[in-house]
Amino acid sequence: MRHLFSLRWFGLITSSSNALYTDLSGYYDLMCADINYESQSHCIRRLHQLFGNQGKRHLDLACGTGPHIRHFIDTGFMSNGLDLNQPMLDQAKLRCPEAEFSLQNMCNFVVDQPYDLITCFLYSIHYSGSIENLTACIRSAHAALKEGGVFCFNTVEKGLINNNSFVRHSVEQDGSHFVFQSGWFYEGEGDKQALKLSIEKTTNKVTEEWHDNHPMVAITFDELKGLLEPYFEVTVFEHDYEKLELWNTQSGNAIFVCVKR
Ligand SMILES: C[S@@+](CC[C@H](N)C(=O)[O-])C[C@H]1O[C@@H](n2cnc3c(N)ncnc32)[C@H](O)[C@@H]1O
Known part of the structure; x- marks a missing residue:
């Protein structure tokens, strides 16, 4: 049947779909059971070491149930999370009681104190939904970073x-x-x-x-670089969390590393 x-x-x-949503937020970690969160977090820490200001204040945008935050905290970062959905944040708080979580839209967020590293994993930056909102997200991330801070995310090229x-x-x-x-x-x-x-x-x-x-x-990598470059110096890497290799200009998935101007 x-x-x-x-x-x-x-x-x-x-509110009418809250029951269903609550059910499904409970399935989220199962759905992601084959993702190697540790290796993703390690790779971004390495990129931050190479490009960043060596500070330890980290914010994860669209953090979901907080798997990356757990790994960042366990390796010495002071990490917090931001997401649009409270049921996901509730699970994140259980996983990372030390962190602070903020119910905000990543396209228009503000922070109390600036960060050294802002991340957005699992292509979640595409949830911004439109070029206008993506631009607003880039501006918010820029404003929320300290001098020399880094904004890192993964993305897919629409073409x-x-x-x-x-x-x-x-x-x-x-x-x-x-x-x-x-x-x-x-x-x-x-x-x-x-x-x-x-x-x-x-x-x-x-x-x-x-x-x-x-x-x-949906966006091309060239368009995305165009949106970022007024705010950040951008370096693009292959979408391989096990090796750090510059983007080969052919792959449709990439990790963007953006250092605050
Ligand atoms: C695919 S999940 C990724 C969660 C987590 N980053 C991970 O890697 O497991 C996408 C997350 O983006 C959040 N989200 C969607 N649109 C958002 C927005 N505009 N602002 C903040 N979070 C958003 C969802 O609530 C969801 O938790």
Whole structure:
């Protein structure tokens, strides 16, 4: 037997979908079970050592349930998080009681004290949704950094999105079998792309499915550099957290390292 639901968890949540959202924020860490958060955090710490001001104040934008923050704190950073969704922040606070979490939109955020490092992982910068909001996010990050501070994030180039490519993995938990799938969709023109997500949960031969399209901003790396360069000196790296290699100008995924001007 199959039941279909629509998924609304990262975007703005209405009170009518809170129950569903709460359910799904509980599944978030399962969905990300195959992500090596430690290696991602280590790589960005190395980039900060190479490019940054050696300070330890760190803010993670769109921090979700706080997995990166945990690793940064464990290696000596004073890390805080910011996200648009309170259920994700509630889980982040359980994981990182030492950190402070702020319910804000990354496209228009303010901080009490400036930071040395601001990160945004898992392509979440694309949640800014439009070029205008992305520009506002870049301005907010610039204003929130100390002199010589670094803004690091990963991103996808819209011209190189393959609509037929998906990441899929499965996990067993508490007697249920979960299959998670995600992939980009870009129509080929304009500044909108979608992240297509689906979850299948099978318990006692009954399968529930959730499907969703998250609207995101689509941009080329050249356009993105153009938005960043008035505020930052930009260096682009290959999207490989195990090696630090400069972007080869062909790959469609990259890590942007932006040093405050
Ligand atoms: C794919 S999750 C990434 C979470 C975490 N960074 C990670 O790597 O696991 C995306 C996160 O972005 C948050 N988000 C979406 N739009 C946002 C916005 N405009 N401002 C702040 N957070 C936002 C969602 O609530 C969600 O927690």
